[in-house]
Amino acid sequence: MAEHAGRRCCLGWDFSTQQVKVVAVDAELNVFYEDSVHFDRDLLEFGTQGGVHVHEDGLTVTSPVLMWVQALDIILEKMKASGFDFSQVLALSGAGQQHGSVYWKAGASQVLASLSPDLLLHEQLQPSRTLLRVPPSGISPWDVMPPGDAGKACFSISDCPVWMDSSTTAQCRQLEATVGGAQALSCLTGSRAYERFTGNQIAKLYQQNPEAYSHTERISLVSSFAASLFLGSHSPIDYSDGSGMNLLRIQDKVWSQACLGACAPHLEEKLGLPVPSCSVVGAISSYFVQRYGFPPGCKVVAFTGDNPASLAGMRLEEGDIAVSLGTSDTLFLWLQEPTPTLEGHIFCNPVDPQHYMALLCFKNGSLMREKIRDELASSSWSEFSKALQSTEMGNCGNLGFYFDVMEITPEIIGRHRFSAENHECLRRRFWPPEEHLTTETSCRPCSWNRCALFRGCEVSPKSQISCCPNPRSVSGKRPSEFIRGICIVKINYVLFSKRSTRPSSSGMPYLSRGS
Template structure:
């Protein structure tokens, strides 16, 4: 009999990724489908459509379903033994939303194993192109939501964030106001994460607390939908969202579709999927006092926190591995895009030249700013040691990396194991004891703290100018 294993999925912006780990937490399989390259028929750029107004950004829902079909067929061709999978969980790009048409639940439940899933589901979505985290077309809806809740700070006190244009509540409000008939024909609204879980479950999967707290709709303290927020966005919204659940919840067994088509065990369990940043927190095995920095399509800083105080910048989300605590998150939309632009303009398009330029710049950058705990780094740019050195010097802390840049995928696999034992009060930290420890990448340059400490005040002043100046190009996501 094959040894048990666990799957972690990541439905990210540009690709679908999967990772399998065994009971010793060793990676035994890894694969991906790149949307632009492997599914050219959808004609996406970077996995998305940027519309003519330059504000609306969407992705085709069926592309995600077809990518799942494709990656499962790749696994099957490689000889992967699906019957050994005991449980799976996954992640989705945060804030994206999927709109299921009335009657779709029966199609999802009864999909024929003779057909690829995308063929069965092609008529199931009332909105064919999902708004995603890059969308910034809902400014008027954000203003209306903050007004309805008594101001931006009060909304943040309730939901963990002031109104943000990409957040799901505001996207739903836009769809309701512009296309009320489309909204009327929608029986369920999923996040990308709960949508992906639904594909495996063969039923509508609930939204988990952690990803749900990135919607401007969830009361993060009570872990329930806020009625004033729901009412401000659209009528009948609570029934379309379903009840949120703890992030470690076992949702049920895998749909018979996968047992019949691929040979999954009928006993394989689906653990609630969550957002990609919460999943990365699990994958990096973040502990209280650590700072994690993901250097990817967007740059994200997050940390485990016990007693948060929501503010007008940044976000407070429910912790995906401990529902009694929280994670604080700062996100900058243009992380890798800005690094690549600087590389192209200042380093002849070469990462080697980029690294040499960083090395030749004195610590403190002659007073020019770049954006006391352990720092864990992940994401594509975490492979660049010179970038990590800057992080270490600015924060005056050692920087560690983990074996895989796919921390959301790995975290999802860890969460799949945790979901099976969480009800017995077993912590994620207990589950992942066998995982390899993060590796020390760099330590602060001697004297760097004295150079950067005086710059903190100036940085704070400049940040306020960027955030509150309407004419500025706001970097904060």
């Protein structure tokens, strides 16, 4: 019997950009099981790169909804095969990449409520697609699925817009104009209109594909979609992830009628009522009880966005700033009073509904670092780290910005390098490769610092910068390398804070948790 049998536990799930991950945590908070399915590597048939499809316009970015479902099927089957004792799971919850949306077709709720334990989830939620594929067992799905059920697809669109999408500028301007401008929208919803925010994505879908919109019974975020799979019914959107839609009034936690009306008709009924992020949304569906042996009383706690989940999971306190390096790089902190501006985001706090969190998101994160690693460090993270260690901290004042895709904060594209004397270095050959790596990892903290202060964050002598492996990362394949990569950023951050002569940041004692 596997060593993880018979241990009472909770499961935590993460549906992020590049993978689905799971951890099992026991009563002493020990993680004793973890696993992941990587979309590009493990689900080749979907043909994603970095978990997404970038469309021809270079702006539209989507992920196949069925890929997420199939990834969940694969992990659960692996857990079962390894002898994981599902009967000991008391509760589960999870996180999803923020802003992405899933469109459930009319009739989906019946399918969710009557899933057969003899079939995998993806075989039942989009059977018409399954029929196109040869099942590994060689048995035709027609043998197990009544022909009448074929084509009962649960999704109005198969490719879901995700957070990397930036195709909704027109819808953003419309929404801002409706509520009295960008600042007015920010005061109401915590953010000016951002292309990736779900309200603007819904408006685009309604305008470009009204038929699909009208056939949609429910719109979920990636987080509430994942919770719905476990619940066997539509799970509500939580306040914290709901704040990433440009639709939720962050002060009173209800949908803004003005914003809903500006995006699409009948939207409130398709979204359902939002709930506090710590809500128990129900018990696990009978499908999981019968197929995997979960106890019928296993609680499903509302899923939330991956960044809010990280704020909760890292037990941030006021004055702490967390930096998370994943597909996106984010900086977030706990706030008591929101001060919405035109830069960055204020979300409802996932732990205390009276409080808030501030977040900055950068698109040129790990995928950008991977490119630099491939170009200059023989595609090896250890080479990358070695080169970094060989350069002087602060890179003698040389600074580089690497934005191969249009950045979110600030809106800029291109690679730009400046010497200590503030001259732009147009020709790469003037810099040795190690210096590119150093600037790639160090320029971002300057931007974090500036933006965090913009958000009204009070940095006191007690404040801590927690630079750690992405707290959502549980794939665990290379934990030590990962930690090394992130630590370098920590050191550079400290260096830049000390060297800065700007009054906003000079002399501030940044301490890392570990030191």
